[in-house]
Each structure stands twice: as structure tokens, then as C-alpha cells.
Amino acid sequence: MADNGNVPYIETELYRIRHSAAHVMAEAVSELFPEARLAIGPPVEDGFYYDFDLGLDERGKPRTFAPEDLARIEARMGELLRDNAEFQHTTMPVAEALAFFGGQPYKVELIRDLAAGKVDENGEPTAEPATEVGIYRQRDFVDLCRGPHVGRTRDIKANAVKLLRTGGAYWRGDEKNPQLQRIYGTAWHNKAELDDYLHRLEEARLRDHRRLGKQLSLFHISPLVGSGLPLWLPKGAVLRETLENFLRQAQLARGYLPVITPHIGNLELYKTSGHYPYYKDSQYTPIKVDEEEFLLKPMNCPHHIEIYRSEPRSYRDLPYRLAEFGTVYRYEKSGELTGLTRVRGFTVDDSHLFVAPEQLEEEFIAVVDLIQYVFSTIGFSDFRARLGTNDPASDKYAGEPEMWARGIAAIRGAADKLGLNYTVEEGEAAFYGPKLDFIFRDVLKREWQLGTVQVDFLLPERFGLEYTGEDGRPHRPVMIHRAPFGSMERFVGILIEHFNGAFPLWLAPVQATIIPIADRHVEYAQQAGAELKAAGLRVTVDDSNERMNKKIRAAQMQKTPYMLVVGDKEMEAGAVAVRTRNEEDRGAQPLADFIEQATQLIVSRSMEL
Structure with missing residues (x-):
């Protein structure tokens, strides 16, 4: 996120305001709750949070903040902000920091990890072991931090800060760790910006697809069926099928071939593709059947590859375009599940195109044209493109540098020919290749990643895909992965909120x-x-x-x-x-x-x- 064009969020004034507001909130909590132990308090999109350990209550459960506590903390923050204290940055040797923060176990753990070269205070891998750590002080409050911050507390307008809610959060996101109490807040340049944001929050609450989904009888989440496994009610099924039929017609007109693949596959299939090692933590435990192991399908592409491999292919068969509304399954933590937008079983409007290298640019352009057609028909006009590339310093991307260079060049060439306005973001690629994502902004100015097109030289190599060229020799095809909607569940959830449930006539379940x-x-x-x-x-x-x-x-x-x-x-x-x-x-x-x-x-x- 940025508040000034394409400037990275961390470099903006809003980032510094929110980071500093988090420190002032921790200062207020420390005064009002002296027993509180501090964890971390980073800026996030549109605000900030800080995690606290308040100890146990009389029942032996983690103590929580009450609504009246939030009001007291916010009032004290206002007083501290108006005091105009300076944010002072210093460093402290590791040994001295361990002694200084001795009564704060979460800070001690962070310092030890920094000293060991494991992860930093945000859980990111560190480049090398630290010999000293960053410290920020305002008044008598001192926190472990690398910044950046505003100069003084009055640089944050007290009437532009609001504490929003509390919630539980496991230390470092691990369910095995203690559960902490998180306070969410927001901070803006001025009161007008805060009021506008609070208005958008209320509008978002009214448009929440979970509330509207129940009111309009679109879908249902049954505890007996399982969290993250939505049941489509008749009206919701009509809406979803209308969308699917619209895309089916568009695909058939463009030469796509419909296929259907099973909901499980042999584990070896996903090991060959690389999805099993790469996505292992988000996949369900393999099922053993007759001495073989099977996996609930996490991806459709390996299945489509096997369809391609089911018979010999010639250059005359290419481009070979397969399309499926394929249901896949991913393990998501229960606390991360949200209505239709974060689920455990979802259907992808998946397609995989097998093309000759010389056909890549033309086919890529045609796919982007299809996505733009889908968006314009649905009424989505405010979107941007993002070219996701690999991070050369990361080991999570497979394949040779030359392969990545070819894929990135192909996407750049197609995007430039189309005259697309796109940004390049390192580290946003799929593990097997670069991609062009379409980021849609809804009526509340929230951004959602929807359509995606990916160039893949890797999986054709791993599966040994071939076609016979005009010269009679074997050649390697290139794959294009694409999904205009992304997932039907998430897309419908976004659609409900964007239209506030008042769908265009052609999509309305009851017209x-x-x-x-x-x-x-x-x-x-x-x-x-x-x-x-x-x-x-x-x-x-x-x-x-x-x-x-x-x-x-x-x-x-x-x-x-x-x-x-x-x-x-x-x-x-x-x-x-x-x-x-x-x-x-x-x-x-x-x-x-x-x-x-x-x-x-x-x-x-x-x-x-």
C-alpha cells in the first residue's frame, strides 16, 4: 500500500504515523496495565496493531481487554500525543538489550533471534546475526524497533487516531504459542481522512458478503459440514452458474476445450509437478489406498498436463487450450477463514494452454483480452496490472535464471504491445514462473487480486511434454496458466460486496x-x-x-x-x-x-x- 503514487508503503508518511501511533498505544497500555508484557506492534494496511500478554484471569484463561479499556487507552493516547515528546532512535548491544528487556519475554525472544541470525521482529529471515539492536524511546517508554517513525508525537493528530477493536492472536502466528490480545487501530493525516475511513468501514460492514449472503439466501456455512466449506443455496447456485455459463460461452468461442478431472490424485503426480513439496503446509494429509497415497487436489494444472500427455501431439494441435471449473482443496487455519473469500474448498475457473514458443505472445495477448472482456462485462472498470517476478535471492522459485528471463520478457512484450499500465513487483511470481495479475478496486476502494495469467517453462520440462514440430522433430511446448475469476467462491464474495447484493439484471438470481x-x-x-x-x-x-x-x-x-x-x-x-x-x-x-x-x-x- 502507498499513500503517494507507487511509493512503497514503508516510505510514506502514513507508515511512520501509524508505526509511531502503535508505540504510543503500547506506552498507554503499559501505564494503564503495568502487568502487560509487550509483543510486536507493526503498521498494516490502513492502520496498525499491537499484541499484548495480560496474563491469566481467575479462571486460568488469557485475560482480555474490555470495551471500556479501549476507551481509556484511546483517551490516554490523546494526552500522550499532545505532549509532543520526541521519538529518539538509538542502538543497544545485544547483551545490554537482553538485560534491559529482561522482564519482557517476547522482546527477549526477538533479541535472541536477531542475535542468532534467524528472523527479525517481523518474522522475516535476517541477513546475518546482529550484534546490536534498534531502540526507540519517547519519554520513559522504550521499545525494540528499527523504525521509521515521525519526529515528535504531535506529528500525529490526536483526532485522527482511532482504536477499532480487539482480538486474539497467537504469538508469531503459531497455534502452539501463547495467545495474545491484539488491539487494532487506525491513524491518518487528519480528522477528515479518519472520518472518511470510518465511513468506508461502516459501508463495508453493511456490504459484508457474509451478512448479505444470509439475507439473500445465497450460501450457508454448516458446522456439521465443516468450516471453510460453503454450501451453495438455490439462489447462490443460480448466480454462480450464470457466471460459469457466461465464461464457458466466451471460452468456447475462443477455441477452449472443456475437461473434467477428479477431486483427488496420486501423490506422485504432485511430487512431479513440485506442488506437494512447495505447498505441503497448505495441503491435507495424503490418503493411503492399496499401498498408494492420494491427495485431495490442491491444483488443477498437473491433471491437465496428463490430459495433454494422453496422446501424441503435433504442432498442428497447438495451441491446445483446456478449460475446467475445477474444485481444489487447501488447508487454511480456522482463524483465517472468512465467508466465501477465504475457504478450504473452492472452484477455480482454470485453464491451461499448451503453445509453441512462437505462439506464446499472441496467446498471452488473447488471454489478457479475454480477462478484460470478462471484467468489462461484469462491470469492473477500476483495475490495474501487476507483473510478478521471482526474487533471485529466494530459494522458493524453481528453474534456471534463463527460464525466468524468457518468461518475464514474454509477459513484458505482450503487456507493452497491449499498452497496459503495469507495475513490476519482485517476489510475486508463482514458484514455476512469472505472472501478470489483475488487481481490481471495488466501490469502497479496496483492492482484490482477481484474474491471473502465468507463463510456465518449468512444468513442461518436469513432465517431459513434447509435440512433433513441422520439421518432424520433438519440441517442448510452453504452458500458460490462466483464471479470469480466480476462484468462484472468492469472486462471488467480492461481487456481492461490490454490488451490495443488487446484482445487474442478467446476474440477479430472481429477476x-x-x-x-x-x-x-x-x-x-x-x-x-x-x-x-x-x-x-x-x-x-x-x-x-x-x-x-x-x-x-x-x-x-x-x-x-x-x-x-x-x-x-x-x-x-x-x-x-x-x-x-x-x-x-x-x-x-x-x-x-x-x-x-x-x-x-x-x-x-x-x-x-
Whole structure:
């Protein structure tokens, strides 16, 4: 994140403000809770947090902060900020630091790790063992820190700081370690920025896909089925299938071939691809069957490779484009699961293209064009591209440097030809190759990674893929991995929040509700509903005993695009009185006219009603 163009977040003023605010919060907590032991307090996107150990309560459970504690801490922070103390940076030899922080076990552990050259205070590997550590002081409060910070506490506006909530967090993210109490806060340049952020937070709460998913009956998480394994309810299934059918049609028109692969595979398949060693911690325990081991499918690409290998291939077969809505399974910690956006079982709109090297650029451009078509049709216009490359200093990337150079050059060439505005971010590649990600910004200005295109020279080598060239000799194809949506679960979750559940007509699970005014109008309402369904519209008839206004309100709460009211006049004229979910009353119009207008909007996938 940055608050000034493409400047890295750590170099911005907001980073320094938030980092410094975290220290002041720790100072306030230390005063109000002298028994508290301090852990870490970094800036994060849009704010900061600090972790504390408050000891155990009378039941032997970790003591937690109460809401009134947060108010006291925030009030004391305001006083400390206005005091205008200086943030002073010094260093301290390791032995001296160990003695100084002797009563703070988490700080002692951090210092020892720094001295041993293991990891730094943020859990990142250190370059070499440290002989001294960074210290920051304001007033009498001293913390282990490398900065950066603002100059003085008054550089942080007290009315631009807000403590938001508390939560539990394991020390260093490990469930085997003690559970700490985390306080989340935010800090901005001024009160206007804070107010704007708090407004966006409230809007995000109202748009939360978990709340709307329940209100609109889209999906359900059952504890008996398992956390992170969503059940798609009928309306949610309609929404998801509409998206899938849209992409299927686009893929078929571009020469993709549909395939289906199993939900498990032999462990050797994923060892050959490298996914098992690389993603071992996020995969489920292998299942032993008849002396063989099988794995719940974590990736679709090895299965598609085996389809390619199922028969000899010629240069005439290329490009060979396989597409599947393939369900995969990843282990996610229970505390990280979030509705549809972080799950354990999800379906990827996966495709793998096997191309000759000379076809790579053209096919890559065609894939990017498909992703842009998908985004524009869905109504996603605010997005940017990110070229993710390998980090040469890291050992998590497989393959030779020459292979990586070829892949990066291919993506650059295609992106430049397309005139894409993209950034290059080292360390954002897949383990097997560089990629171009599309980062979408929703109506609340939150960024989400959606579509991705990846160039892969590695897996064709590992699996020995070949095709017979025009010269009659064997050649190695290149793979392109791509997924415009990413995962259907995550995409639908983002879609719900972006549209606040009020989907465009073509995506709406129920496109119109017919509302008879009285019992004598029910038969006509059902006849009208049958005509609408025959024309391909998704329609319900509300023949309940409720009053008309209550029926209209119920349909609006379900964010149904159209409410079609029918009474005596509509029956006589073969018409419907049209109202929209935006409370627009369009009056009566012939049923045939409404069907024609709605059908045109659906076929064109319009954003309008």
C-alpha cells in the first residue's frame, strides 16, 4: 500500500504515523496495565496493531481487554500525543538489550533471534546475526524497533487516531504459542481522512458478503459440514452458474476445450509437478489406498498436463487450450477463514494452454483480452496490472535464471504491445514462473487480486511434454496458466460486496417478482409468470396473504430488480405495473413489452434496469 503514487508503503508518511501511533498505544497500555508484557506492534494496511500478554484471569484463561479499556487507552493516547515528546532512535548491544528487556519475554525472544541470525521482529529471515539492536524511546517508554517513525508525537493528530477493536492472536502466528490480545487501530493525516475511513468501514460492514449472503439466501456455512466449506443455496447456485455459463460461452468461442478431472490424485503426480513439496503446509494429509497415497487436489494444472500427455501431439494441435471449473482443496487455519473469500474448498475457473514458443505472445495477448472482456462485462472498470517476478535471492522459485528471463520478457512484450499500465513487483511470481495479475478496486476502494495469467517453462520440462514440430522433430511446448475469476467462491464474495447484493439484471438470481394485489389476481399472476419463464426470465410469484406494500418491501429487501404488480386493470389489459428495486414506479405496460425490454437488457448483459 502507498499513500503517494507507487511509493512503497514503508516510505510514506502514513507508515511512520501509524508505526509511531502503535508505540504510543503500547506506552498507554503499559501505564494503564503495568502487568502487560509487550509483543510486536507493526503498521498494516490502513492502520496498525499491537499484541499484548495480560496474563491469566481467575479462571486460568488469557485475560482480555474490555470495551471500556479501549476507551481509556484511546483517551490516554490523546494526552500522550499532545505532549509532543520526541521519538529518539538509538542502538543497544545485544547483551545490554537482553538485560534491559529482561522482564519482557517476547522482546527477549526477538533479541535472541536477531542475535542468532534467524528472523527479525517481523518474522522475516535476517541477513546475518546482529550484534546490536534498534531502540526507540519517547519519554520513559522504550521499545525494540528499527523504525521509521515521525519526529515528535504531535506529528500525529490526536483526532485522527482511532482504536477499532480487539482480538486474539497467537504469538508469531503459531497455534502452539501463547495467545495474545491484539488491539487494532487506525491513524491518518487528519480528522477528515479518519472520518472518511470510518465511513468506508461502516459501508463495508453493511456490504459484508457474509451478512448479505444470509439475507439473500445465497450460501450457508454448516458446522456439521465443516468450516471453510460453503454450501451453495438455490439462489447462490443460480448466480454462480450464470457466471460459469457466461465464461464457458466466451471460452468456447475462443477455441477452449472443456475437461473434467477428479477431486483427488496420486501423490506422485504432485511430487512431479513440485506442488506437494512447495505447498505441503497448505495441503491435507495424503490418503493411503492399496499401498498408494492420494491427495485431495490442491491444483488443477498437473491433471491437465496428463490430459495433454494422453496422446501424441503435433504442432498442428497447438495451441491446445483446456478449460475446467475445477474444485481444489487447501488447508487454511480456522482463524483465517472468512465467508466465501477465504475457504478450504473452492472452484477455480482454470485453464491451461499448451503453445509453441512462437505462439506464446499472441496467446498471452488473447488471454489478457479475454480477462478484460470478462471484467468489462461484469462491470469492473477500476483495475490495474501487476507483473510478478521471482526474487533471485529466494530459494522458493524453481528453474534456471534463463527460464525466468524468457518468461518475464514474454509477459513484458505482450503487456507493452497491449499498452497496459503495469507495475513490476519482485517476489510475486508463482514458484514455476512469472505472472501478470489483475488487481481490481471495488466501490469502497479496496483492492482484490482477481484474474491471473502465468507463463510456465518449468512444468513442461518436469513432465517431459513434447509435440512433433513441422520439421518432424520433438519440441517442448510452453504452458500458460490462466483464471479470469480466480476462484468462484472468492469472486462471488467480492461481487456481492461490490454490488451490495443488487446484482445487474442478467446476474440477479430472481429477476422479477410478480405481486397480485388480491386473491382474484393470483391466477393471472401465475399466467404472467409462466410467460416470463418461457421467455427465459427468472421469476417468482408472491401469492402470500400479506398486503401489497409489504410484498413490495420484501422484494426490495431481496434486492429483486423488478416488482410487477397486477390488479384488475392489469388483468384486463394483459399488462403489469412495473416498479424497480430503486423505488421507481414506471406504471403499467403490456406484458409483452416488458418481456422484450428485460430480455434485451439480459442478452446485452446491461448494467441498467
